[in-house]
Amino acid sequence: MTSILNFASSFVGTLLAEGRGVAAVKNPTHPVLPLELYDMESCPFCRIVREVLTQLDLNVIIYPCPSNGTRYRPIAEQVGGKQQFPLLVDPNTNKRIYESHDIIAYLYQKYGDGQIESKLYTRLIRTPSSIAISAVRLFKGSKARKSIPPKQPLILYSFESSPFARFVREVLSEHEIPYLLLNVGRTQWQDYVPPLVRQHLLADFKPSHKNRLGLTERSGNVTVPYLIDPNTRIEMGESADIVEYLIENYAG
Ligand SMILES: N[C@@H](CCC(=O)N[C@@H](CS)C(=O)NCC(=O)O)C(=O)O
Structure with a gap:
């Protein structure tokens, strides 16, 4: 019963995002170094930034x-001056930015087509639906639990509005486990075909984007979430298995 409700609320969360956090632009601009985000999974302001990270x-x-x-709150304060989230750090340009709308504007300007969405759109459309998602998820991922820090950050293939990837990100967030988030937003109609069907009916299909291609080469398909733990050299799909693995290995 708990797991049905858990899935239902995550799925409702996906619907509330009104399609954001699923698709990626056709011709992305990739920086040399990954960006860095001091984040809380359940924070509505952080989520709207993550939606744009998937999109771009x-x-x-x-x-x-x-x-x-x-673990990271004091570091965020050292880096940016205060404990407010989201805080984006771009090591490619040395920028440190607070305020979700300013971060989104920066991302569109620097890595998008330069068109910035209006503050009204961010505040009146994006933010309320993100608050609703946090509420239906009962703000999971917002309270720290005891945990063992990994030596190296984990790696997670995900896109923001995947109802399954959300479960994993919530556990990573609660346990303060750092991870490299490899976004796999969808761009072509074949990306929307359920993975099992795609594997059989579109066996020759090659995704256009680097992370989707990389995941296909690794696991034979694009199914998210997909976790790689460089500390134990384990990699796996299936959100329930990943959650179990994280708790077994990193809960304190
Ligand atoms: N206007 C800011 C609001 C950010 C904000 O209020 N974030 C909350 C988390 S949802 C926060 O940093 N709270 C301080 C804390 O958690 O210590 C934005 O859009 O980024």
């Missing part, structure tokens, strides 16, 4: 900063 096909190292967390 940008890789990002996530440093989770749940509300009572002690």
Whole structure:
């Protein structure tokens, strides 16, 4: 019963995003170094930034900063001057930016087509639906739990509005586990075909974007979430298995 409700609320969350956080632009501009985001999975302002990171096909190292967390909050304060999230760091340009709308504007300007969405759109459309998603998920991922820090950041293939990837990101957030988020937003109609059907009916299909291609080469398909743990050299798909693995290996 719990898991049905858990899935239902994550799926409702995906519907509330009104299609954002699923698709990626056709011709992305990739920076040399991944961006860095001090983030809380359940923070509505952080989510709207992550939606744009999926849209622009940008890789990002996530440093989770749940509300009572002690691992990355002090670092965020050192880096940016205060504990407010989201905080974006772009090591390619040395920019450190607070305020979700300013971060989104920067991302569109620097890595998008230069067209910036209006602040009204961010505040009246994006933000309320993101608050609704956090509410239906009961703000999961916002409270730190005891955990063992990994030596190296984990790697997660995901796109923001995947209802399954959300479960994994919530656990990573609560346990303050840093991870390189490799976005796999969809661009072609074949990307929307369910993975099992695609594997059989479109066996020759090659995705156009680097992360989708990389994941296909690794696992034979694009199914998210997909976790790689360089510390144990384990890699796996299936959100329930990943959640179990993370708790077994990193819960304190
Ligand atoms: N106007 C800011 C609001 C950011 C904000 O209020 N973030 C909350 C988390 S949702 C925060 O940083 N709270 C301080 C804390 O958690 O210590 C934005 O759009 O980025």
